[in-house]
Amino acid sequence: MREQALEVSGVSFGYTRKVKALENVTFSVPSGGFTALLGPNGAGKTTLMALITSLFAAEQGRIRVCGHALEAEPRKALAAMGVVFQRPTLDVDLSIEQNLRYAAALYGIPRAVARERMAELLARFNLADRAASKVRTLSGGMRRRVEIARALLHRPRLLVLDEPTVGLDIDSRRELVDHVHRLCREEGLAVLWATHLIDEIWPGDRVVLLHQGRVRAAGSIDEVVRAAGGGSLGQAYQQLTTARAA
Template sequence: MTAPALSVESLSYGYGRGAFALQDVSLAVEAGSFTALLGPNGAGKTTLFALITRLFESTSGTIRIGGVDLRAEPTRALARMGVVFQQPTLDLDLTVRQNLLYFAALHGLPRRTAQARALEALERMGMAERIDETVRRLNGGHRRRVELARALLHEPALLVLDEPTVGLDVPARRAIVEHVHDLCRERGIAVLWATHLIDEIGPDDRVVVIHRGRIRAAGPVGDVNRDAGAETLTDSFNRLIAKEAA
C-alpha cells in the first residue's frame, strides 16, 4: 500500500511546567486530498505545523512525510513538502522572479527548470505579468499567490498551509482556496490547510477538528456532521467545542 502523504501518530508537545500545546495527536493526509485542520485560535494548529515543518522537534510521537520519518531522515522528508507559513516570508525588495529563483536554488533546481516552473506557477494564478515587479508593490493577496508558487517549485507531494488567508479580503481568500483545491484535483497534491474559517472548507473535503491540543473529530465533512448529529459543519464545530468546554 502507498503511504499517506502525511502521517502523524501519537504526537505530543509541551512548553514546560506540564502545559501541553498538543496531546496525543494523530492524523493522516492522503494524496490528492484537501484536509482542513479546523480549530479556534490557540487550539494547537500552529504548534502542529511547526512540528511538521521541523521548526520545533518533539521526542514524543512520529511524523512521516510520504512514508519517510521526519526525525530519522529530515532532509529527505522535507524535500517532499511545500510550505506556506502564516507570516509572510518573501523578501519585499526583491522581484517576484528573484524570490522564486532564490528558493529554487536552495532546492538545487537547475536555473532553466526553475525559470520554467516559476512562470508556469505564476501563469496558473494570473501573476505572470508581475514577475519582474518587486514584491513590495504587490497587495496582500498577490503576495500570497507568490508564496504559493514558491512552495510548488520543487514539485512537492504534500503542501501545508498555516492560516494562509489571514488578513486577505473575501475575493482574495476565495481565489486562493479555489486554486489550492484545483491543485488537489488536477495534480494529486495532498493538502493540509489550517484555518479557523469554516467557509474555506468544502463539502467534499476532509476535516480534522482540533481544540485545546487534542483531536475532537476527523473524517469527511459529511461523516463529521453525522457523528456530531448536525446538518452543517458550523453546527458540528460548535457542538464539539461546547462538549469539550462542558
C-alpha cells in the same frame, strides 16, 4: 487504500512541563486530497504545523511525510513538502522573479530547470505580467499566490499552509481557496490547510477538528458531523469546541 501523504501518530508537545499544547494527536492526509485542519485560535494548529515542518521536535509520537519518518529521514521528508507559513516570508524589496529564483537556488534546482518551472508557475498563478514587480507593490492576495508558487518550485507531493488567508479580503480569500482546491484536483497534490473559517472547507474535503490540543473528530464532513451528533459542519464545530472546553 489511498496512499497517505502525511501521517501524524500519537504526537504530543508542551511549551512547559505542566501545559500541553498538543496531546496524542493522530490523523492522516491522503495523497491528492484537501484536508482542513480546523480549530479556533489557540487550538494548537500553529504548534502542530511547526512540528510537521520540523521547526519543533515532537516530545512523543511520529510524523511521516510520503512514507519518510521526519525524525529518521528529515531531508527526504522535508523535500516532499512545500510550506506556506502564517507570517509572510517574501523579501518585499525583491521582485517576484527574484524571490522565486532565490528559492530555487536554495532548493538546488538547476538554472534551466528553475526558469522552466518559474514560467510555468507564474502562468498558473496569473503572475507572469507582474514577474518584475517588487513584492511590496503587490496586494495581499497576490503575495500569497507568490508564496504558494515558491512552495511548489521543487515539486512537492504535500503542500502545508498555516492560516494562509489571514488578513486577506473576501474576494482574495475566496480566490486563494479555489486555487488550492484546483491544485488538488488537477495536479494530484495533497494539501493540509489550517484554518478557523468553516467557509474555506468544500464538500468532499477531509476535516481534522482540533481543540485545546486534541483531535475532537477527523474524517469526511459527514463523519465529523456524526461525531458531534448530527447537524451541519458549523453546528458540529460549535459542539465539539465547546462541549469539552472544561
